[in-house]
Amino acid sequence: MSVTIREVAREALVSVATVSRVLNGKGPVHADTARRIRSAAKSLHYVPHGGARSLITRRTTTLGVLLPELYGEFFSELIRGIDVCARRKGFHLLVSSSHSDRAESEEMVRAMRGRVDGLIVLSPDVRPHALKANLPEKFPVVLVNTAGGRGSFDSLTVDNFGGAVEMVRHLAGLGHRRIDFLEGPAANRDASERLRGYRQARSEQGLETSGVEIPGDFREESGYEACRRILAARRRPSAVFAANDSMALGLLCAFQEKGIRVPQDVAIAGFDDIPIARYVTPPLTSVRVPIAELGARAAELLIAGLESGPAPGRRRETLPTHLVVRSSCGELDGARPRSASGTGYG
């Protein structure tokens, strides 16, 4: 079928060992021989067989990435971050997404054996113990935004809690006393941390608390729907803090259709700072989440662990978030913060 090292050897009139040496740059080989081998390899379109190679070297130079069903740009940003870092260090990516139930996740974990050197896991469905049961002893794993990474594996999170706290303080600082919160999916770790931050800051600031949490699912549609509940309430909020930007934008759209002015009648804030956030009217105040950096850092951590053997101790890192103030909360008078404020999403 496809050409092997043996055929290259025959063509160049040498043994397979010498071919291997030339192609991997190891061991001393006569310049003429090397030239002959290289030209034979090229003319035969020889490419070494990854599987065979990894069998003996015990390395695949491939990182596995396990993802849940994800909606929107988070996924692609994260992959991009991981990929950039992995590529720089000479690694490939074996990605598997869209697995929602736990059995399927575990199946994926098993399928990665012998194909990857380490794993980056994002699925909140994969419990640490399930990972352990399906992986070789001491297999390198980095958990990202996953619940209960306690002790077993290296793990990485963004400071969802801190970002939410900061946003609520910002809103309170602008004089808002009643701030509704538009929740994300109940099972989602990021969502619950943002909710926790909101609650903490709300009570810390002594804000109103009656019936101000509205269910949502991170999608534009649910933000749009939330409008109805907000308008139906006896007392209306002066600000709404959505657990992510997509919902904030859905809500913004709904408000504008009803003739409710933002930010004059009600302020809106989001979370994530997706690229479009600064290009809606009014531009959306949000919390910048360094998604690409999160991915890159995960890859970095994993590869470091790969090269230096098992890590000394389990690491747990939290990446900071940053408040991005735009005019949807009335702070600025229509001036649009330009890209000089940092893109990071490019």
Place this chain on the structure above:
Amino acid sequence: MSVTIREVAREALVSVATVSRVLNGKGPVHADTARRIRSAAKSLHYVPHGGARSLITRRTTTLGVLLPELYGEFFSELIRGIDVCARRKGFHLLVSSSHSDRAESEEMVRAMRGRVDGLIVLSPDVRPHALKANLPEKFPVVLVNTAGGRGSFDSLTVDNFGGAVEMVRHLAGLGHRRIDFLEGPAANRDASERLRGYRQARSEQGLETSGVEIPGDFREESGYEACRRILAARRRPSAVFAANDSMALGLLCAFQEKGIRVPQDVAIAGFDDIPIARYVTPPLTSVRVPIAELGARAAELLIAGLESGPAPGRRRETLPTHLVVRSSCGELDGARPRSASGTGYG
């Protein structure tokens, strides 16, 4: 290091052949023996080594996906589509993105040897001949939205040309005589096809033609920037057709900041129908591109070719696009088309 089939065999007091037979469900094995083997495998956390296995079976049950540096949701949607289909057929995905120059692309192609059974290629940088030079004879490949797939490989496209034509006709039908076009990146195939469609329909409809094409790069920022050029022109367009939604939204934002009303003062249309398009004010008229289906179809085509040997003839498919009319062009009077109009992006 990690447990092999040999250790399972020893534990279950049988030969490796029998273990393999049980785990793959081939050949007759005594029920008791099978039970013993299965329990040994489970207690040892045995997982077969993918590399070793693929070496002998000559199958990896993995599909390679080659992507360029991509911006926005196109990437994640496409991957999702591919993944859903691949998973259903029992395949994994080896993804590689962010390779921009050609040498790097070729390197990636080579790296896939022995790791994947077939390739889905999106990079416009990978010329067909470069593919041929770096792949085994008859290696299954499906090209997606790539220039010059003429003859060599199966290929798949969306009807960018037709979609653009349809949009211009729609705008002309609303009475617009001067329709500016906001271009995508010059090297991008989708962008150039959309431009071609725009030009074709423009001349077909006998519309104005002087200096109405504005450079852009598919990003919000360039749509925002385009506003300046449009306002500086001697004659202003009554409609602007952007080569993608991101730019359309950037332009919309810029217009609104200048107090120019959409659609009363100027109409705006986009291309792609990204989820946010129906949640801006006013909702954006666009062209629906079935990205996820595109990915799914690519995977389907590839897998079909895998299972039935080399395809009879090279196939070339074009997926249809659909006009999605919302109020940004003045057709509707503020009523927002609801998700009943078909999501497909969920």
Place this chain on the structure above:
DNA sequence: GCGGATTGTGTAAACGATTACAGAGGTGCG
């Protein structure tokens, strides 16, 4: 009780690479 399936299992040869080891030839030095 005897050939011929049938069933259950083991032995060993692949698959395509890497690499330890050894050997061949040349060089420098005492």
Place this chain on the structure above:
DNA sequence: CGCACCTCTGTAATCGTTTACACAATCCGC
């Protein structure tokens, strides 16, 4: 000249599987 030591190359073992083939035991119909 002999010995140690390079440089260059080949032989063969190895990685963890699958599977063709061989073989033993059991079963069936006569």
